[in-house]
Amino acid sequence: MHPLPQLESYAIRTFEIDCNQQLTIPALVRLMQETAMQQVLELNISVWDLEQYSLAWVLIRKRIEIERLPMLGEKISIHSYPTGADRVFTYRDFRVYDEAGQQIATAATTWLLMNLQTRQMSRIPAELLARFSGYFPPVEMALPYALDSLPPMEQAFTSRNYVVGWYDLDFLKHLNNVHFVKWMLEALPEETLAKQQIRRMDLLFLAEGNLHDRIDAQFQQIDEATYLHQLVRQEDKKVLATGRTIWV
Amino acid sequence: MHPLPQLESYAIRTFEIDCNQQLTIPALVRLMQETAMQQVLELNISVWDLEQYSLAWVLIRKRIEIERLPMLGEKISIHSYPTGADRVFTYRDFRVYDEAGQQIATAATTWLLMNLQTRQMSRIPAELLARFSGYFPPVEMALPYALDSLPPMEQAFTSRNYVVGWYDLDFLKHLNNVHFVKWMLEALPEETLAKQQIRRMDLLFLAEGNLHDRIDAQFQQIDEATYLHQLVRQEDKKVLATGRTIWV
Structure with a gap:
């Protein structure tokens, strides 16, 4: 199967920067999310496509790593693709590149499907899985799955x-x-x-x-x-x- | 003087919509502001150009009128241009068009220049005014200036x-x-x-x-x-x- 047309390009806007003219983390996360949304719309696995199954994607884990944050006006490309699915979880990676093609940030995310009626986790219907499983990259291309837990907070x-x-x-x-x-x-x-x-x-x-x-x-x-x-x-x-x- | 290249185009993103898939008002205002910012950067009258004068633009009045709000994925164009300046105020209009070229929203805004040292209003230095006064449209093309006050709130x-x-x-x-x-x-x-x-x-x-x-x-x-x-x-x-x- 051919790779997805999975690159979205963005010029950093004035409302996405802080007082140092640098992209903020919430704005970076928003652009990543937008890139994934555009792709799931294209794959017909968006929240609106899942309505007929009473299912919804739920993000449960995200690991963001940042080399550097782009500046006002800078053009970035965000590459996002599903990287795997098992009994319970589906995985999606994000890679952010600057204009020189340097990778400046990544994110690994883990999702599950929730049945909106029972509020329970659901396995992915084969019919839905078939819409994106052909795009999984070779395993060595994917970021390590984000599955680990975090230390408990002792003094909040x-x-x-x-x-x-x-x-x-x-x-x-x-x-x-x-x-x-x-x-x-x-x-x-x-x-x-x-x-x-x-x-x-x-x-x-x-x-x-x-x-x-x-x-x-x-x-x-x-x-x-x-x-x-x-x-x-x-x-x-x-x-x-x-x-x-x-x-x- | 030639008109400014003052159109910016935007496709409505998934984080800009509400549960009805319609652009939200804050997101509309943000896109209008972004359009103006891109233009003042181009005209060299942005906040960063004004730093050397210890001046900053301050928005004091805005009147937004909306015919209809665009939907997810819809492409809109935002046209923004300065429409006049007098002793105290500078005026800027916004017009939002859909793909069919229909105007779907407008905003009239009023600005003043503040001296950042004295915190007082400042007249526009001739040197700065010259950078944008040539672009004012004929008066009949501008929206009515937003200058009126609002009724007081009696029971907040x-x-x-x-x-x-x-x-x-x-x-x-x-x-x-x-x-x-x-x-x-x-x-x-x-x-x-x-x-x-x-x-x-x-x-x-x-x-x-x-x-x-x-x-x-x-x-x-x-x-x-x-x-x-x-x-x-x-x-x-x-x-x-x-x-x-x-x-x-």
Whole structure:
């Protein structure tokens, strides 16, 4: 089977940068997600194609590694492709290249299919799997699967809280994945956000956020370079997501 | 002088839509702002060009009128151009067209120049004015200037509050204009946001928001179709912005 036309190009826009004119992490994650969405629309496996099966893709794990972040106006290409599927999980990689063709960031993601009626995991119907399994690259081309867990947070410090708003929702009316990233990072000290560079971010998505949920953004500093993160719903103390970031 | 190459084209992305697959108002405002930013970069009158004069553009008034909002994947063109300047104000219009060339939305905006040292309004240096005054269209082509005030809010109901976060800031480290729009609208009932269509939004920007500011989003319903809005900083009760929306 021929490879997918899986490259999307983006020029970094003025609303995607911080005060250093550098692409922000939430904006990077948004562009990655957009690239994958365009591809699943093309493959007819998007959320709207899955409606008739009462199924939805759920992102459960993401590992982002960053060499450098592009600057305002810079053109980047994002390459995204499914890399495998097993009994439970489906895997998708992202590779970000600059104009010189240098890889500047990657992400490995892990997904499952949820049955929207039973709220249980579902195996991938053969008919759906057939729409993308032919595109899996050779195993040595894929990033290592993101499956590992994260160390528990021992001393959670709540630094900010949020109430999920209408425009924080995605098209399924769940708290958008990009906001998990934004809210985890924003909890950190300004010094870190303004002056340090993020090298790696690990995310575990555990539950959906819904409109009006009150969410505490907590973190714990492990060492000079490492933070643990979690987002906890106030009402039922449910941990919606955990994370770890590594900075230089 | 020749007209500016002032059209930017955008395909509506998956993170720009709501559960009805329709472009959201904050995302529309962001695309308009991006179009203007690309043009001022080209004209050498951007925030970074103004640094040497210790000046910055400040948006003080915006009137948005919407015929219809584009859908996921739809291609739109945004046309933006300066339409005039007087002793104090500079004016800029936006026109949004669909693929058939139909105008589907407009915005008229009013700006002033602030001296960053004195925090006072400044007249436009002739040298800067010369970079864009040749592009003003004939007066009958411009939208009516947005200069009118808004009725006062008599019974403010605070429905949400926010703490300004790192990623809510623009590249000058002020609360991004798009968040003023987002936060005003999110204060409204879910029914309105999900089921009604916005036809017009008026905004008055009165003061900057800064990192960690605590902000109350207030509204008052005037009649079935009309709301007044304001964003108030808790600490000093300063009104950062007021607004009015009209819905069908």
